[in-house]
Amino acid sequence: MDDRDRFAPAAAGAPTSDPYRRYANALGTVRLPAAFVDLDALDRNGDRLCMRARGMPVRLVTKSIRSVGVLRYLLDRFPYLQGLLCFSPAEAAWLASQGFDDLVVAYPTVEPSEIARVAAAVQGGASITLMVDDAAQLDVIDRCAAAAGTSLAVAIDMDASTSFPGLRFGVYRSPVATAKAALALADAIARRRHLRLDGVMGYEGQIAGLNDAVPGQRVRNRIIRTLKARSIRDVHRRRGAIVAALTAAGHRLRFVNGGGTGSFESTARDPSVTELAAGSGFYLPGLFDHYAVTLGEPAAGFALPVTRRPAPGIVTCAGGGYPASGPIGPDRLPKPWLPTGATLIDNEGGGEVQTPVRLGTADALPLGAPVFFRHAKAGELCERFDTLLLVRGDDIVDRVATYRGDGQCFF
Template sequence: MTGAAVSRPAELPEHDYPYYRDALAGQRLPAAFIDLDHFRINLERLRVRAAGMPIRLVTKSVRSVAMIRLALATGNFIRGLLCYSPAEAAWLASQGLDDLVVAYPSVEREDLRAVAAQLRNGRSITLMVDSMAQVEQIDALARAEGVVIPLSIDLDMSSTFPGIYFGVYRSPVHDVATAVALANGIAACPGVRLEGLMGYEGQIAGLMDVVPGQGLKNAIVRSLKRRSIDETNTRRRNVVQALTAAGHPLRFVNGGGTGSVESTKSDPSVTEVAAGSGLYTPALFDHYASFQALPSAGFALPVTRLPKDGIFTCSGGGYIASGPIGKNRLPQPWLPAGCTLIDNEGAGEVQTPLRHPASVALKIGEPMLFRHAKAGELCERFNELLLITGGRVVDQVTTYRGDGKCFF
């Protein structure tokens, strides 16, 4: 990346449609872009929210080595990376990045061998586990490769209330007894060692709670969050204390995400908070009581048809986000404001029609701007990201896809 010296930005209003339209003039569409001014503001807001707590950058929410490097270059409050695949972590390590923790368990032998190779090169990569079945396979491979692989235990942070399971289904390690038993099992295996604990409270970090038009639901969600924060922070703290007392000191205790920075860092057992989505700020992170950030990632589709009054059609656009099926997983028309998807077509594989107000009259070839529902998943659809600052494209950088990488 050649175009972006990092500096602490002053606050500025959100950029409007003419700003992006003019910046993208002459660029091939469809195109994905990053507003560097907004990106830097989001980084600064994250620093303020963290208030001295180290942030481990979640790579699945970025998925571009250049953008990861830019985030790391902002200062020492971002320390290390939280990866989603051992193969990804090994590749990032080969690019010179270090202090990598893999957030999801895997026993894919080829990927584990790649991790072992990077460990022999002096890189730090910690793998996630939640069962002895995983530990035993990793231990066997590590001994065959002549390395000791660092491990972290994934602690379940969901809450169960009467009639409500509030959280996500991740780990079977849900209390002191199961955590200590797994730690003891790790200690008995010579090819691995315990270094960390991760407790991700997805029901706090990933659930909006001030969504317009959903007043009652918002109130219920905020109430459940308050109860869950108290319960899960206590659980994580008790597990850390028990592991230490049982002779298993931890190098790090990781928790949270963009939506839970404040509540996660209130747990004194936590040594670092994970965050990533708040840098790009996709549509699913628009409505949180605890923070606000600016949209910095978007994509532009060209208008290619004008089938009738009040409707124009764009090329491409069917970039659907993962998660439960629903309209909130669709890309959202962004700028010009007031345009909407059509219910019986949505965002299509090769075309996306939109209804538009009379005040919006885009011409054939002009860009329509969208935001993805999630953060890094947008990068799976594009080889490059155009970097915009000062009203112009100053650089373009590759995504993982542009580097020829697909880790799942």
């Protein structure tokens, strides 16, 4: 079956209006726990991202998708998606073997075995760009390229965090924060016989990945928005200076990548940026619920079966201990999604073998009934399941493998 065939629109007829009932009907004969993607919601999220990008090309972030079948669908469905932003060199080499091209690895590596896989793929005709932010990384990459008898493209990852008095607003990624530092690294790249500079990336995670409209936190929201506004000006100024300095020095840049799902509007206004990046905006996980800008709607989740009814208004589900990476806190736990109003029990959370849930109404769910959850992060859901069920309307239209289902684990 062709990938496009499996995602064909459902037959005419309105789907069930109640979302819980719709998903419960669709997954009625499926063994639970199970993960799924709602293709109708996925399409709407893709249309929204297109509108927000305002004509700028978008590099699809594989870390947030982690399924070859879904990657193919998105690239075919949305022409504004151009190329992939990968999270591992080994992943990029594997995706190249699956027929994908124009692959940029977002994070540096000094693991020779992974770089060797990339060099072999490039020698075979693939287009893969590695990320660097330190001259010491260049030596390993150059040696691997020489051993493979090829040259490798690299991109400079700039620091997009902003330093305020007593506060680092952003993440600890790259040490390349100024045009001077970028020029020094670019010159070091030029001195390596088997390397060439291909582009610049600057991911402003403190803007793209930070909630700024959390209910009940009006003061915090105002502070975050103020910090974001100041950081946007700082990032635009420094990124523009870096790109201008590299260009003036004769370095040719194929791309300047910036942003993420939560920062399309501000990043697209930076004239030095040539492409955006997005992935989470397609599945829209729990950590993207509270932004001043409407980002979309949930399109991916997982279902756990009710196996116990320990007290009135409470059911206990099998499995569910799927926390997300990052700072430990309640926002990293899976979110009960449907039925509406369901919540976790504070002193239990999501458990490895069972997860109790307080229902929003007095109506009890029968044993075996599903409770639907959303993961806090997008692609990390796929590390827990071999298969994604593809739902359109009231029906499962197909099943596709996750990276895990394809036997792949990149970290």
